[in-house]
Amino acid sequence: MSVHDEPTLNKETIYEGKIIDVELHEVELPNGKTSTREVVKHPGAVAVIGITDDGKIPLVSQYRKATEEMLLEIPAGKREKGEEPKTTAERELQEETGYRSAHLREIAQFYTSPGFADELISVYLASGLQAGPAQTEADEFLSVEEWTLSEVRAALLEGSFRDAKTAFAIQSLLIREIE
């Protein structure tokens, strides 16, 4: 594989927002020509697939304005400035579902859409779950559901999980169960 990069010749910040910033880069290509690249900057996020002692998986149903539909997802949230991903994972799991986890470990890390965004998601597997009160943020309206492993497996195979991190995390859990 030939390794190269695309040095930025000029950068324009189009938008600085609450969650995202948008930048326009004029870059130099490997053949010496120039092109423009649209880049969405995102602070990064975590997602948590939890499994309770009786084999249930907590899922969060919420309206997503970007896609204009209700989506069923694993608990997730964006990283606060300077926050360790594991701390974000603990916080988001507790805020959204009320659960605290005795065993939380990272099982994957990926870019959600590297063609235009730098968002990196760390996916955690949480077990040893202890129930407690949830406390969502002021502009979050979500409901928590608990599904069995066979229910999530069936829904996955039917293509019912329309959120990438959720489909990925459920597949990871199924691959681990099989092995």
Place this chain on the structure above:
Amino acid sequence: MSVHDEPTLNKETIYEGKIIDVELHEVELPNGKTSTREVVKHPGAVAVIGITDDGKIPLVSQYRKATEEMLLEIPAGKREKGEEPKTTAERELQEETGYRSAHLREIAQFYTSPGFADELISVYLASGLQAGPAQTEADEFLSVEEWTLSEVRAALLEGSFRDAKTAFAIQSLLIREIE
């Protein structure tokens, strides 16, 4: 699950670009208050996990400006206006790898990052592959590698695939192989 939505009260288009548009929506929340939602509009994309008759998986290595690194991904590309996803899949597979597929079917469809973007990816499984010349676009610089199933499995478990659609598609293939 309580179903609700977030009607747009005001919308401002911040940016209209080559690949993405950026919108700022003032929305009404279920409690009657208002909030703002940043929305990246994207035409949608397809990704293709192919498997050759001798069990090899074509992967594409390319520099991604948004993440400032080389990434190894399955062939993929954005949908052209009005183009059927299956046509995009055929086109991108051929442009990037040279392969034509006799059997192309959709195995999943998901939003890459529904918290801020409407990008929907359709993932196709391609078999019956016939080699031919690749023809990449003017600003695309990529190299094609062919990996065995056991190589991609090992790399997946090590967390080497840092692109969401690629990690997801490889997991899908492994789950299908197991079943």
